[in-house]
Amino acid sequence: MNTDILIVGGGPAGLSFARALAPSGLRITLLERQGTDTLSEPAYDGREIALTHRSIRSLRELGAWQRIGDEHKSPLRSARVLNGGSPLALTFDTGDRPEGELGVLVPNQQIRRALYASIEGQDDLTILSGVSVATARTGNAGAEVTLTDGTVLKSRLLVAADSRFSSLREQLGIGVEINRLGRAMLVCRVDHEREHDHVATESFDVPHTIAMLPLNGRTSSAVITLPQDEAERLAEASDEALSESITAMYRRRLGTMRVAGSRHVYPLATTFSRRFVVPGGALIGDAAVGMHPVTAHGFNLGLQSAVTLASEIRGALRRGEDWAGDAPLQSYEKTHRLASRPIYTATNMIVRLYSDHRPPAQLARHAAIRLGRRLPFLNGAVRSMLLQA
Numbered sequence: 001m002n003t004d005i006l007i008v009g010g011g012p013a014g015l016s017f018a019r020a021l022a023p024s025g026l027r028i029t030l031l032e033r034q035g036t037d038t039l040s041e042p043a044y045d046g047r048e049i050a051l052t053h054r055s056i057r058s059l060r061e062l063g064a065w066q067r068i069g070d071e072h073k074s075p076l077r078s079a080r081v082l083n084g085g086s087p088l089a090l091t092f093d094t095g096d097r098p099e100g101e102l103g104v105l106v107p108n109q110q111i112r113r114a115l116y117a118s119i120e121g122q123d124d125l126t127i128l129s130g131v132s133v134a135t136a137r138t139g140n141a142g143a144e145v146t147l148t149d150g151t152v153l154k155s156r157l158l159v160a161a162d163s164r165f166s167s168l169r170e171q172l173g174i175g176v177e178i179n180r181l182g183r184a185m186l187v188c189r190v191d192h193e194r195e196h197d198h199v200a201t202e203s204f205d206v207p208h209t210i211a212m213l214p215l216n217g218r219t220s221s222a223v224i225t226l227p228q229d230e231a232e233r234l235a236e237a238s239d240e241a242l243s244e245s246i247t248a249m250y251r252r253r254l255g256t257m258r259v260a261g262s263r264h265v266y267p268l269a270t271t272f273s274r275r276f277v278v279p280g281g282a283l284i285g286d287a288a289v290g291m292h293p294v295t296a297h298g299f300n301l302g303l304q305s306a307v308t309l310a311s312e313i314r315g316a317l318r319r320g321e322d323w324a325g326d327a328p329l330q331s332y333e334k335t336h337r338l339a340s341r342p343i344y345t346a347t348n349m350i351v352r353l354y355s356d357h358r359p360p361a362q363l364a365r366h367a368a369i370r371l372g373r374r375l376p377f378l379n380g381a382v383r384s385m386l387l388q389a
């Protein structure tokens with residue numbers, strides 16, 4: 001074996017997993033198709049990640065949270081759901097819980113930078129960048145991977161962290177449920193006249209939905225969901241035209257808005273892998289579960305998957321058992337499936353209800369908000385999901 005564990009993909013999930021295994025005495029190789037500069041200084045990608053308290057704890061344990069400057073951390077006090085121009089809103093906050101805030105928004109770029117800094121120089125870790133996988137196969141004896149430069153690597157365990165459109169997943173023969181939604185998200189930062197009071201909003205309208213994520217100062221991240229071609233067209237608009245469109249779509253709730261950064265378009269597709277493990281291989285992060293961003297759980301679940309798999313492996317090592325064998329892999333599969341399937345299903349139901357623009361669906365949305373306001377346990381359930389996931 002050249003290495004004990006080969007991780008393919010140096011996104012947040014791959015980086016967290018590599019860090020969560022240190023020190024374990026296992027030789028780890030992390031493979032990323034982008035260059036080292038992109039890993040150490042990733043470009044701003046428009047994603048503002050709403051981190052739950054659990055994720056913050058995990059990032060702190062991984063030594064990454066401390067490396068993110070306070071100026072990049074924006075508290076999220078509450079979240080409101082709005083249906084078009086209706087004055088009714090469904091509000092989620094921490095209630096009487098001690099946390100004080102629902103979570104903290106941090107740019108994905110800063111999380112990736114901090115995670116990379118936390119693994120740099122890690123003992124027994126080799127990082128191969130600027131190279132990709134050509135072919136891969138796994139079995140009870142381990143994995144064999146041929147890279148695009150012809151190098152052959154052998155490992156006891158192969159871990160795919162290569163995004164929701166994972167090519168490795170396919171090579172390992174793992175099927176996947178894919179929902180291509182034909183819609184895309186346009187994200188960009190905007191400055192605005194009024195204070196947002198650190199309240200995030202998701203406003204469902206026709207034909208778009210628009211979310212505002214509160215960043216420090218009078219700045220928010222605007223997240224607009226539209227049919228794919230319309231999102232691409234809007235992304236090409238001048239700063240003035242885009243600012244006007246966003247101000248109008250958001251119904252001037254925060255006054256006049258001005259585009260304050262680069263625009264990024266993400267086509268929307270959700271994915272759920274039929275299995276998370278095979279003999280000699282495992283999927284983590286978006287490669288296992290690719291969530292719709294509307295409930296802001298993709299990163300959080302991906303981090304959870306990395307920490308769970310690492311802890312299964314460490315537990316087996318401690319007990320002197322086969323750390324790459326069936327038992328730790330199956331236990332990871334079971335735990336992560338239980339953690340992710342309900343949130344994935346609930347999120348997809350919300351997406352279906354809120355992307356249907358026919359009048360009955362609009363009425364159903366209105367009724368859902370009206371009913372939700374009268375059901376304190378709903379607020380409690382969503383609050384627990386937001387605070388504990």
Ligand SMILES: Cc1cc2nc3c(=O)[nH]c(=O)nc-3n(C[C@H](O)[C@H](O)[C@H](O)COP(=O)(O)OP(=O)(O)OC[C@H]3O[C@@H](n4cnc5c(N)ncnc54)[C@H](O)[C@@H]3O)c2cc1C
Pocket residue numbers: 008009010011012013014031032033034046047048049050051108131132133161162163164167168185187266284285286287291293295296297298299300301302
């Ligand atoms: C607009 C937007 C907003 C979001 N907001 C939130 C939020 O608020 N909260 C939240 O929890 N989540 C959020 N998410 C989801 C979150 O960004 C993802 O879940 C997370 O980035 C997934 O991390 P990952 O490491 O699994 O995959 P990725 O970030 O996709 O990284 C995969 C890595 O693998 C590399 N790679 C791919 N193929 C290969 C290969 N063949 N060989 C080598 N390397 C390869 C890629 O270059 C990349 O570096 C959001 C997503 C979007 C699009």
